[in-house]
Amino acid sequence: MTTPKYKRILLKLSGEALMGSDAYGINPKVIGEICGEIKAVADLGVEIGVVIGGGNIFRGMAGTATGMDRATADYMGMLATVMNAMALSDAMRQVGLNARVQSALNIEQVVEPYIRGKAIRYLEEGKVVIFGAGTGNPFFTTDTAAALRGSEIGAEIVLKATKVDGIYTADPKKDASATRYDKISFNDAISQNLAVMDATAFALCRDQKLPINVFSIFKAGALKRVVCGEDEGTLVYC
Numbered sequence: 001m002t003t004p005k006y007k008r009i010l011l012k013l014s015g016e017a018l019m020g021s022d023a024y025g026i027n028p029k030v031i032g033e034i035c036g037e038i039k040a041v042a043d044l045g046v047e048i049g050v051v052i053g054g055g056n057i058f059r060g061m062a063g064t065a066t067g068m069d070r071a072t073a074d075y076m077g078m079l080a081t082v083m084n085a086m087a088l089s090d091a092m093r094q095v096g097l098n099a100r101v102q103s104a105l106n107i108e109q110v111v112e113p114y115i116r117g118k119a120i121r122y123l124e125e126g127k128v129v130i131f132g133a134g135t136g137n138p139f140f141t142t143d144t145a146a147a148l149r150g151s152e153i154g155a156e157i158v159l160k161a162t163k164v165d166g167i168y169t170a171d172p173k174k175d176a177s178a179t180r181y182d183k184i185s186f187n188d189a190i191s192q193n194l195a196v197m198d199a200t201a202f203a204l205c206r207d208q209k210l211p212i213n214v215f216s217i218f219k220a221g222a223l224k225r226v227v228c229g230e231d232e233g234t235l236v237y238c
């Protein structure tokens with residue numbers, strides 16, 4: 001059997017990735033495939049916390065661009081991540097995973113509130129814990145929530161599963177000449193303003209000595225390869 005390098009991980013899943021090639025929302029085939037990738041890692045005995053983004057439904061900055069109050073728009077963005085968390089939990093159920101959703105905003109008729117001790121107990125029981133509503137605070141992102149929850153649950157690494165296959169010298173979607181790093185230090189990622197992740201998330205992980213691996217969620221088997229310590233995407237280290 002393949003031996004995982006990590007016992008407990010925090011997986012940051014791109015909200016936008018859930019759209020697949022659709023213009024908006026959640027594509028059932030794509031979310032099912034992503035859950036298959038997660039199951040392959042859970043079957044190795046790895047404890048998995050997940051933070052899900054909301055970019056497939058709503059981003060606060062998009063609301064602000066149309067004149068909305070930023071905090072109001074950000075709360076809408078956080079609610080979008082709760083919808084994604086619920087969809088992900090159900091898609092996990094369909095592939096045979098046992099998942100629990102905890103929300104940083106209290107909507108108790110819908111999902112449990114975030115309680116750190118309970119989340120850790122679920123992980124120890126082999127359940128996947130999906131953290132919705134980001135940090136629960138406006139002016140942050142789900143990348144920062146991943147750094148925060150990863151630190152709180154004692155994850156050994158944050159895995160950012162996104163639409164690109166690593167961190168590049170510039171945004172590869174805008175600059176075709178950009179080249180990918182195999183690894184990069186936190187200080188270099190921050191000083192070069194590499195926008196694949198926000199600086200708050202990088203800084204928190206750096207301070208907590210929590211490495212990050214950025215990889216493509218669309219590459220079959222990539223998540224399992226990262227978890228087994230193989231070179232995949234870009235490693236951000238202290």
Ligand SMILES: Nc1ncnc2c1ncn2[C@@H]1O[C@H](COP(=O)(O)OP(=O)(O)OP(=O)(O)O)[C@@H](O)[C@H]1O
Nearest residue numbers: 014015016053055162167168170171173194195196
């Ligand atoms: N230097 C860079 N290297 C790699 N990607 C970059 C870089 N700079 C910007 N990007 C962009 O960052 C994006 C990933 O971050 P982003 O926060 O937009 O998405 P996400 O976290 O995957 O999605 P969501 O916000 O929906 O959860 C990539 O799709 C890429 O286009």
Ligand SMILES: O=c1ccn([C@@H]2O[C@H](COP(=O)(O)O)[C@@H](O)[C@H]2O)c(=O)[nH]1
Nearest residue numbers: 053054059060074077078134135141142
């Ligand atoms: O802690 C947080 C996390 C998120 N938000 C808002 O939600 C959206 C969606 O999250 P993404 O990280 O962009 O996927 C984000 O644009 C913010 O508006 C937040 O306010 N606080």
